[in-house]
Amino acid sequence: MHTLKLLSSFLKVNIQMALAYRADTVVNILLNLMWLGWELLSLNIIFSNTTTLGGWGLGELISLLGVFRLVNTLMIALIWPNTEKFNQSIRDGSMDYTILQPVNSMFLVTFSRITVWRIWDLVLAIILIVVGINMAGDVTTPFNILTFMLLAITGTIIIYSLWIVLIALTFWFTKFDNNVTILQALMDSGRYPATVYPAWLRIIVTFIIPIAVATTIPLQALRGELVIGKILMYVAISFISFFVASKVWKLGLKRYSGASS
Amino acid sequence: MFLIIKRLWQVNWAEQWQYRANLLMYLLYWLVSPIIYLAVWTSIANQKGSVNGFTANDFITYYMLLLICDQVTSNIVIHTFGYKIQDGSLSGELIRPIHPMLTNGLVNNIAFKMLTIMGLTPIWIILYFLFKPDFSSVSITGILLAIPVMLLAFVIGYLLSATVTSLAFWTTRVYSIHEFYFALILLFSGQFVPLTLMPKVIQDIAQYLPFQLLLYYPIQLIRGKLSAEQIMQGYVMAFIWLGISALLFNWVWRNGVKRYSAVGA
Numbered sequence: 294m295h296t297l298k299l300l301s302s303f304l305k306v307n308i309q310m311a312l313a314y315r316a317d318t319v320v321n322i323l324l325n326l327m328w329l330g331w332e333l334l335s336l337n338i339i340f341s342n343t344t345t346l347g348g349w350g351l352g353e354l355i356s357l358l359g360v361f362r363l364v365n366t367l368m369i370a371l372i373w374p375n376t377e378k379f380n381q382s383i384r385d386g387s388m389d390y391t392i393l394q395p396v397n398s399m400f401l402v403t404f405s406r407i408t409v410w411r412i413w414d415l416v417l418a419i420i421l422i423v424v425g426i427n428m429a430g431d432v433t434t435p436f437n438i439l440t441f442m443l444l445a446i447t448g449t450i451i452i453y454s455l456w457i458v459l460i461a462l463t464f465w466f467t468k469f470d471n472n473v474t475i476l477q478a479l480m481d482s483g484r485y486p487a488t489v490y491p492a493w494l495r496i497i498v499t500f501i502i503p504i505a506v507a508t509t510i511p512l513q514a515l516r517g518e519l520v521i522g523k524i525l526m527y528v529a530i531s532f533i534s535f536f537v538a539s540k541v542w543k544l545g546l547k548r549y550s551g552a553s554s
Numbered sequence: 555m556f557l558i559i560k561r562l563w564q565v566n567w568a569e570q571w572q573y574r575a576n577l578l579m580y581l582l583y584w585l586v587s588p589i590i591y592l593a594v595w596t597s598i599a600n601q602k603g604s605v606n607g608f609t610a611n612d613f614i615t616y617y618m619l620l621l622i623c624d625q626v627t628s629n630i631v632i633h634t635f636g637y638k639i640q641d642g643s644l645s646g647e648l649i650r651p652i653h654p655m656l657t658n659g660l661v662n663n664i665a666f667k668m669l670t671i672m673g674l675t676p677i678w679i680i681l682y683f684l685f686k687p688d689f690s691s692v693s694i695t696g697i698l699l700a701i702p703v704m705l706l707a708f709v710i711g712y713l714l715s716a717t718v719t720s721l722a723f724w725t726t727r728v729y730s731i732h733e734f735y736f737a738l739i740l741l742f743s744g745q746f747v748p749l750t751l752m753p754k755v756i757q758d759i760a761q762y763l764p765f766q767l768l769l770y771y772p773i774q775l776i777r778g779k780l781s782a783e784q785i786m787q788g789y790v791m792a793f794i795w796l797g798i799s800a801l802l803f804n805w806v807w808r809n810g811v812k813r814y815s816a817v818g819a
Binding site for chain 1: 575576579582583585586587589590593594597598601602605606684685727730733734737740741746747751752753
């Protein structure tokens with residue numbers, strides 16, 4: 294309850310900040326629509342030359358685009374702005390004030406900045422997912438849709454955990470401004486099913502920087518390609534990675550000694 | 555003048571070298587999408603034998619050459635200059651008796667390019683062994699014909715980006731406009747897919763725009779896929795756009811500097 298209250302006050306503050314730059318917000322939404330147009334055009338170009346991509350049809354790729362946009366929104370609306378603020382606070386020592394507050398520091402650091410207008414992107418993503426599922430049609434069962442949602446959440450948790458570990462490394466290497474570039478770099482791989490990539494790239498996006506775990510894997514669940522054992526495995530992995538991430542965060546905090554004092 | 559350029563080079567090289575870790579990250583970031591397009595299109599070509607005449611190997615050679623062409627013809631002027639107009643730090647450069655964009659900015663871009671190409675070389679060799687492209691259709695004449703056009707394309711692209719960046723004199727923030735410009739490049743340069751696979755309308759428009767000179771045209775030239783007539787046409791377009799972009803930049807810059815209010819000073 295406490296957490297929810299905090300989250301809503303974060304939202305309020307961020308809405309106020311966004312309202313200060315209204316024109317910018319409108320332009321950003323228009324640009325966002327332009328990129329959506331481009332993404333749909335590129336899918337259209339692909340599917341005017343083929344009927345399936347790695348065994349996946351157009352509808353499935355539209356759903357995948359929706360899932361990709363969910364993860365991408367997480368990246369742009371939450372990960373980037375908070376990382377920027379966090380890096381700054383490590384450099385100038387204002388992290389002190391964050392730690393002093395009687396709230397879980399990991400929660401504070403990862404949720405205090407939210408690019409609010411991006412929430413509209415979530416709506417768009419959900420529309421894409423629903424339209425895509427309808428287009429793919431025949432194979433989806435309610436069970437598949439449920440596992441799909443479950444795995445989308447576990448995938449997000451895994452990426453969130455990786456992010457925590459990456460920014461926690463800053464406690465050890467103060468000058469580590471590039472901590473999330475590696476995540477962003479491989480982001481684009483989430484647009485297409487990882488099954489079409491050469492083995493080495495597939496291994497990178499599944500095990501090292503697990504973008505595919507949040508994009509391709511949920512879609513595979515939707516297609517009914519995953520057995521129960523595998524689904525449970527991903528759920529377990531998400532729990533473990535979250536646990537490890539919060540441990541790493543705590544260890545990192547212990548190393549923090551303040552920059553100015 | 556030579557001495558000035560030499561000094562500028564030393565300063566900019568030292569500056570870029572200092573950020574080599576950032577640069578490596580940038581390179582990694584920039585590498586991913588061509589490799590993904592390569593994977594997507596070769597998978598389609600393998601499934602069907604060929605796509606519109608493009609075999610899997612054609613796609614591999616196309617994107618492998620794209621990595622090189624893009625490094626040569628692209629520029630980062632928006633990132634190195636956009637904020638200077640925005641926060642007023644351009645003032646210091648304006649009082650020098652040399653053109654900020656055409657000397658310092660240009661040298662800075664070339665230093666950046668040198669370093670990224672140095673970084674790209676080992677990565678490219680690794681990718682070569684991973685994808686094993688067959689470059690048998692590439693000829694020395696093709697490469698020799700492509701080099702001048704790539705240099706021309708770099709200059710045209712630089713002038714156009716500089717023009718877009720200079721719009722900041724009016725709008726202060728220019729990143730949104732630049733994003734739109736970037737989308738034009740994506741659409742018309744052949745970055746996503748060889749232009750011949752694009753819808754007919756886009757192909758027709760692309761012929762008259764400078765963006766295909768950045769990637770599609772030099773890549774196809776090197777791959778030996780252009781007829782003598784097409785090669786001529788490309789060179790003519792390159793010179794026409796060199797003129798247009800030089801005039802455009804000159805006009806925007808002149809009027810822009812007059813409007814410049816040195817924010818923050």
